[in-house]
Structure formats: structure tokens, C-alpha cells
Amino acid sequence: MAGMDNYSSLKFKAECELQDDPLSKEHRTRDRVNQDDDISDRKYLVVGVQWVSLVTENLLSHPFVVLRRQCQVYNASRRYHLHPFQLLPSIVHLHRRQGLTTLWKGVGSCLLVRGMTLAIDDFISKVTSWPKEVNSRTTLKRFGQHLLLKCISIGLVVPFHAASLVETVQSDIASEKPGLFDVFREGSLRLFYWSSPQKGRMLPAWALIGPSVAFGITKYLFNLVIRGVSSRIMQRRITNSQDGQGGKYQEIYASLIAILTTEVMFFPFETILHRLQLQGTRTIIDNLDNGYDVVPILTNYQGVIDCYQTTIVSEGVSGLYKGFGAMILQFAAHVAVIKLAKWVVNQIVEVMSNRPPQQIVKYYNLDENACNSRSTTLSPSLSSTECSLGQNSQD
Known part of the structure; x- marks a missing residue:
């Protein structure tokens, strides 16, 4: 009994000295640093997935x-x-006849128009102090100012978006390739000829800006609502399931759901708007019925209502959804890229976190130097026993 009491007192003394040991404190500090590094690495990796989604x-x-x-x-x-x-046979024929680069036409002008939109938003926000971003804490007045900013921005960009549309759809083999900054020249001309267009059937700028602003701001508001609703639903499901990992990609999936739903709902209105913007530009496009020849676009719409009625009469309701298969391919590729990026991120996280659990490290005290430093204060038998335990755990 005396030997057991002696051993218990020595063990209690060892545990007390282990808590006060500077090497043990160093281990705890190192563990906290490793945990902070893991959290920081995960944040950077999630940001990487967000950038992949944005580029896609x-x-x-x-x-x-x-x-x-x-x-x-x-x-x-x-x-x-x-x-x-x-669409697949037409894509194959286009690739054989014109090369794969034909599907990338107008990419420079599209990026320039998007950059112009961001620049106009930023400029108006700095001049008027109207917010260019909103969240759930934004007041009603500030939200109204934000919508007014968006309306002005969309209205100013409409002529340049129409010029970019021409570069996107015109055939490479039947038209001259546009220069990098031709979108600014053509857009400025359409904006300059406000009420009298420079070509016969082209609609004036004032006839395009109204429908474009109404379409753009309605689409933007719908996107905000869907994103907020989907984000809250996903957050509630994550909270109920107590899955801490699911919240990392919540904003990415909420944004993707909002974009997909918005594009599907506003697809017919986009068809009408694109036809009005292209009218009178004498554009020749590739014939996607077969993928071999080219055809001119000759229309004479008087406005939004006339375009809608003419399309319904001559093409039917499904005529408003021409090219819907291309949008399905677009979002299928988008989801596939995000899934691939997420899988790569998870593999990186698993490799980076492949280390012994911190509780095991603290309990068995794997550092041999700590065992050697305590051997001067503990009995030789107790010290050698703890060191052997640490070595066995390493093995």
C-alpha cells in the first residue's frame, strides 16, 4: 500500500510538473498555431474556388x-x-470549317463592357456617395439609391453592349475581324445618334435604353432575391445538420443557383432584347442549322411588343427559347468546373491536415526532449516508463 501511495504521489507530481513545463507550453502554443494555420489555409482554398467560379x-x-x-x-x-x-453536330461542323477559335469571338469586347460597367458603378458611387453594394443591413433609402445607380449604369452601357453583341454573333468567314477597341467606337456612334440612327432599320438609342434598363434592373432584383433565399435555406440546413464543412461553399452555391434560375426565367426577354439590338447592323452570322454556311439577319421590328408578337406568330412560343440547349451546356460545364475545383481543394486540405490528433500528442508527449528534461526531477523508473510510452506511440 505504501508503494502504491508513493507511486500515486509521484504521478501527481509528474502531471503538475508537466503542466508547468515550458516544453509542454511550447507544444500547446505550437498546436494553436497549427490550428490557426489550418483555418487560414482553408480560407485561402475557398477563395481559390470562388475565383475559379468567377473565371468560369x-x-x-x-x-x-x-x-x-x-x-x-x-x-x-x-x-x-x-x-x-x-447543337453538337453544328459545333463539330463549325470546328472543322473555322477552327475552335470561332467560339471565342467577341470575348475581348464582352470583358471590356463588363469592366466598363464596374468602372461606371465605381465612378457614380464616388461622385454621389450612393452604395454600389448592398446587404441585409442596408436601409431602404440606401437601397433605392443603389437601384438608381444601377439604372444609370445599365443605361449608359446599352449602346456598347449592342456593339459587343454584334462582335459576338457575326461570322468570322463573312466579316472582318473587329479591332480590340472597336466596341467603344461603335457604341459611341449609337449613343451619339440618339434619335436618328446612322443605318436604315437600326432602332434609335432611346428606343433601346428604356427596355434594356427595365430588363436589367428587374433581372438584377430577381437575382438578389433568389440568392438571399437560397443562402438562408442552405444556412438553415447546415445549422440543423451541424455540418461545419458545408458552410464553406455556401455563397458559391447560392450564387450559382441564383444565376441559373435568373437566366432561365429571363431567357425569352433576353431573346427579344438581342434581336432589337442587332436589327439594322447588317450582321452576317453562321447558320447553326447545319454549321456550314452563313446567313444575314434581316428584321424590321418596330419595338418590344412588335418583336414579341411577330416571334409568337411566325415561330411559336418556343421561338423565344431558341438556343436554350446552349445555356444547358453552359451551366453543366460551370457546375463541372466547380465540382472539380472543390474536389482538388478537399484533396489539398486532407494532405495538409494529415497529422496525428492534438489530443494524442498532448497525452503521450511525443517530444523526447521533454522526457529527458523531466528525468532529473522524477524517479528513474517513472521517467523511463513515460519515455518508453512516447517512443511506442511513435512506432
Whole structure:
């Protein structure tokens, strides 16, 4: 009994000295640093996935945008391309005849127009102090100012967006390749000829800006609502399931759901708007019915209502959804890229976190130097026993 009491007192003394040991404190500090590093690494990796999604949305999806717009503006097409399988033969023929670069036409002008939109938003925000971003804590007055900023920005960019649309859909083999900054020249001309366009059937700028602003701001508000609702639903599901890992990609998936839902809902209105913007530009596009020849776009719409009624009468309701298969391909590729990026991120996280649990490290005290430093104060038998335990755990 005396030996057992002696051993218990020695063990209690060892535990007390272990808590006061500077090497043990160093281990605890190192563990906290490693945990902080893991959290920081995960944040950087999630930001990487967000950047991949942004690049996919603005750059890698461009070939599908080209196909989609060509289908939308071709009012005399026999094939509507409502599903992706109808598009595949035309894509193959375009690739054989013109090369794969034909699907990347107009990418520079599209990026310039998007950059111009961001620059105008930033300029108006600095001049007027109107917010260019909103969140759930934004007041009603500030939200109204934000919508007014968006309306002005969309209205100013409409002529340049129309010029970019022409570069996106025109055929490479039947038209001269535009210069990098031709979108600014053509857009400025359309804005300058406010009420009397420089070409016969081209609609004046004032007839395009009204519908474009109404379409753009309604689409933007719908996107905000869907993103907020989907984000809250995902947050509630994550909270109920107590899954801490699911919240990392919540904003990415909420944004993707909002974009997909918005594009599907506003697809018919986009078709009408693109036809009005292209009218009178004498644009020649690739014939996606077969992918071999080219066709001119000759329309004479008087406005939004006339375009809608003419499309319904001559093409049917499905005529408003021409090129819907290209949008399906676009979002399928977008989801696939995000899934691939997420898988790569998870693999990196697993490799970086492949270390022994911190509780085991603290309990068995794997550092041999700590065992050697305590051997002067503990009995030789107790010290050698703890050191042997640490070595066995390493093995």
C-alpha cells in the first residue's frame, strides 16, 4: 500500500510538473498555431474556388454564350436547339470549317463592357456617395439609391453592349475581324445618334435604353432575391445538420443557383432584347442549322411588343427559347468546373491536415526532449516508463 501511495504521489507530481513545463507550453502554443494555420489555409482554398467560379462565369463560358446568342438572333432558323444534342453536330461542323477559335469571338469586347460597367458603378458611387453594394443591413433609402445607380449604369452601357453583341454573333468567314477597341467606337456612334440612327432599320438609342434598363434592373432584383433565399435555406440546413464543412461553399452555391434560375426565367426577354439590338447592323452570322454556311439577319421590328408578337406568330412560343440547349451546356460545364475545383481543394486540405490528433500528442508527449528534461526531477523508473510510452506511440 505504501508503494502504491508513493507511486500515486509521484504521478501527481509528474502531471503538475508537466503542466508547468515550458516544453509542454511550447507544444500547446505550437498546436494553436497549427490550428490557426489550418483555418487560414482553408480560407485561402475557398477563395481559390470562388475565383475559379468567377473565371468560369466570365471567361470559360464564353463559347456557350456565342452559340446561345447566335441561336437567339436567327429568326429564320428551322432548328430551335432547345436541348444540347441538337447543337453538337453544328459545333463539330463549325470546328472543322473555322477552327475552335470561332467560339471565342467577341470575348475581348464582352470583358471590356463588363469592366466598363464596374468602372461606371465605381465612378457614380464616388461622385454621389450612393452604395454600389448592398446587404441585409442596408436601409431602404440606401437601397433605392443603389437601384438608381444601377439604372444609370445599365443605361449608359446599352449602346456598347449592342456593339459587343454584334462582335459576338457575326461570322468570322463573312466579316472582318473587329479591332480590340472597336466596341467603344461603335457604341459611341449609337449613343451619339440618339434619335436618328446612322443605318436604315437600326432602332434609335432611346428606343433601346428604356427596355434594356427595365430588363436589367428587374433581372438584377430577381437575382438578389433568389440568392438571399437560397443562402438562408442552405444556412438553415447546415445549422440543423451541424455540418461545419458545408458552410464553406455556401455563397458559391447560392450564387450559382441564383444565376441559373435568373437566366432561365429571363431567357425569352433576353431573346427579344438581342434581336432589337442587332436589327439594322447588317450582321452576317453562321447558320447553326447545319454549321456550314452563313446567313444575314434581316428584321424590321418596330419595338418590344412588335418583336414579341411577330416571334409568337411566325415561330411559336418556343421561338423565344431558341438556343436554350446552349445555356444547358453552359451551366453543366460551370457546375463541372466547380465540382472539380472543390474536389482538388478537399484533396489539398486532407494532405495538409494529415497529422496525428492534438489530443494524442498532448497525452503521450511525443517530444523526447521533454522526457529527458523531466528525468532529473522524477524517479528513474517513472521517467523511463513515460519515455518508453512516447517512443511506442511513435512506432
